[in-house]
Amino acid sequence: MRWWLVQRISAAVMAGYIxxxxxxxxxxxxxxxxxxxxxxxxxxxxMLTLVCFLGLVVHAWLGIRDVFRDYVxxxxxxxxxxxxxxxxxxxxxxxxxxxxxP
Amino acid sequence: MKVGxxxxxxxxPMIRRPKNLNLLTxxxxxxxxxSIQHRISGMFLFLLLPCMLWGLQASLAGEVQFQxxxxxxxxxxxxxxxxxxxxxxxxxxxxxVRHLVxxxxxxxxxxxxxxxxxxxxxxxxxxxAVFAWSLW
Amino acid sequence: MxxxxxxxxxxxxxxxxxxEYDIALQESDQMxxxxxxxxxxxxxxxxxxxxxxxxxxxxxxxxxxxxxxxACITKLSDLKEPVVLRPLPGLPVIRDLVVDMTQFFExxxxxxxxxxxxxxxxxxxxxxxxxxxxxxxGLYECILCAACTxxxxxxxxxxxxxxxxxxxxQAYRFMxxxxxxxxxxxxxxxxxxxxxxxxxxxxxxxxxxxxKLNPQAAIAAIKELKIVRAxxxxxxxxxxxxxxxxxxxxxxxx
Numbered sequence: 001m002r003w004w005l006v007q008r009i010s011a012a013v014m015a016g017y018i019x020x021x022x023x024x025x026x027x028x029x030x031x032x033x034x035x036x037x038x039x040x041x042x043x044x045x046x047m048l049t050l051v052c053f054l055g056l057v058v059h060a061w062l063g064i065r066d067v068f069r070d071y072v073x074x075x076x077x078x079x080x081x082x083x084x085x086x087x088x089x090x091x092x093x094x095x096x097x098x099x100x101x102p
Numbered sequence: 103m104k105v106g107x108x109x110x111x112x113x114x115p116m117i118r119r120p121k122n123l124n125l126l127t128x129x130x131x132x133x134x135x136x137s138i139q140h141r142i143s144g145m146f147l148f149l150l151l152p153c154m155l156w157g158l159q160a161s162l163a164g165e166v167q168f169q170x171x172x173x174x175x176x177x178x179x180x181x182x183x184x185x186x187x188x189x190x191x192x193x194x195x196x197x198x199v200r201h202l203v204x205x206x207x208x209x210x211x212x213x214x215x216x217x218x219x220x221x222x223x224x225x226x227x228x229x230x231a232v233f234a235w236s237l238w
Numbered sequence: 239m240x241x242x243x244x245x246x247x248x249x250x251x252x253x254x255x256x257x258e259y260d261i262a263l264q265e266s267d268q269m270x271x272x273x274x275x276x277x278x279x280x281x282x283x284x285x286x287x288x289x290x291x292x293x294x295x296x297x298x299x300x301x302x303x304x305x306x307x308x309a310c311i312t313k314l315s316d317l318k319e320p321v322v323l324r325p326l327p328g329l330p331v332i333r334d335l336v337v338d339m340t341q342f343f344e345x346x347x348x349x350x351x352x353x354x355x356x357x358x359x360x361x362x363x364x365x366x367x368x369x370x371x372x373x374x375x376g377l378y379e380c381i382l383c384a385a386c387t388x389x390x391x392x393x394x395x396x397x398x399x400x401x402x403x404x405x406x407x408q409a410y411r412f413m414x415x416x417x418x419x420x421x422x423x424x425x426x427x428x429x430x431x432x433x434x435x436x437x438x439x440x441x442x443x444x445x446x447x448x449x450k451l452n453p454q455a456a457i458a459a460i461k462e463l464k465i466v467r468a469x470x471x472x473x474x475x476x477x478x479x480x481x482x483x484x485x486x487x488x489x490x491x492x
Contacts, residue, residue, distance in 0.1 A: 001464050004435055008205060011198055033168040040162060063144050070395050092151055099159045119330035120246055120254050123394060128327055129304030133441040204439055209454060212444045
């Protein structure tokens with residue numbers, strides 16, 4: 001039950017971020033590399049992006065866990081591909097941190 | 103009871119009795135279509151995650167890389183790919199919002215659910231069209 | 239009228255096949271079941287289940303032109319020809335249109351579909367206020383025909399683990415019953431990633447129910463009830479109050 005709730009909350013977080021992103025894009029209208037860099041400069045914006053990405057990782061994790069539970073019937077196989085997906089998501093999270101704070 | 107051999111993808115021996123489960127013979131209502139597309143687009147977005155991260159990284163890496171990334175997006179085949187990705191995003195987004203509203207406020211019966219399904223499909227079509235138009 | 243019917247005899251056929259029928263109907267043949275009886279007069283090897291012929295017993299549920307329904311309350315005039323009849327999807331076929339419902343009833347049994355009340359029985363019936371009785375509307379009418387459960391993709395892929403819409407509808411029917419005292423146990427009984435949470439609001443169950451019930455709404459209500467009770471537990475723990483074993487329910491009118 002907890003995870004069922006977490007998936008919905010993370011979805012709401014991402015939806016909020018996307019609306020904010022669209023609003024910021026519309027207001028600042030970054031054209032060219034310099035403007036694009038300025039767009040990603042503020043620390044609060046990077047923090048928000050990281051929060052959103054954290055939500056995305058959790059959401060994706062729960063989402064594909066659901067998919068595997070629905071369609072992969074052999075418990076051993078399911079454990080394996082689930083672990084693989086989890087490691088992949090963890091890697092993406094590290095990657096996102098690296099991009100935001102090179 | 104006849105028992106079939108164990109299948110690698112199923113942890114129990116199968117009882118050898120047929121099941122009527124030919125999906126082509128079953129009619130799927132609109133709600134089911136929107137629901138399965140939500141799942142398909144979700145898997146698709148999961149596969150797109152590395153592309154998204156790579157794009158962001160390249161565009162922030164420097165002036166030259168930024169121009170290269172922009173240059174790639176100007177190619178027509180990549181634009182087509184972007185439209186496809188936009189479908190995945192918009193469908194997952196709108197159908198997801200529909201699911202969220204349903205979880206909070208209830209589905210409000212079959213009729214309402216059908217209307218909201220149509221609304222989702224219409225919004226997706228409009229959004230993808232606007233996106234494609236702004237690309238070209 | 240033309241029919242195409244799924245045929246399978248485990249003793250004679252290696253594989254199921256579709257058999258075509260073209261029969262002359264009489265004026266009194268209004269419902270699909272009438273036509274099936276007519277076909278059986280011509281070909282008595284065809285196996286079907288039927289009983290009440292008026293949508294109460296739930297025996298003759300089948301997949302009609304791709305959609306689950308009861309043959310006895312499906313009008314022939316509403317059907318496109320040839321009428322394709324297949325057994326309920328996702329359940330093992332015993333013969334022709336007859337499926338093995340053991341799994342379905344095991345799931346039904348697993349939700350404890352009976353009143354649990356440990357108080358000594360009163361001299362008259364256990365009374366219920368009209369408002370409490372009203373809560374059972376849309377739940378108690380289920381005839382267990384399995385049309386909803388076998389229309390549910392989540393059940394197709396995990397028939398051994400997911401309870402299915404019919405079973406969950408009944409689980410909720412007893413959770414909201416003011417005379418029942420086992421709500422906590424019933425909720426605990428569904429605390430598992432498969433039994434309840436395979437439902438993804440696909441709504442096929444609502445689409446096919448011949449009694450026009452809404453199992454999806456009942457499942458959503460169970461999910462909500464779980465959250466409400468978990469919250470109550472949390473606040474009770476914070477205030478260091480003893481947790482009530484059974485939730486307080488409205489007392490019936492005197």
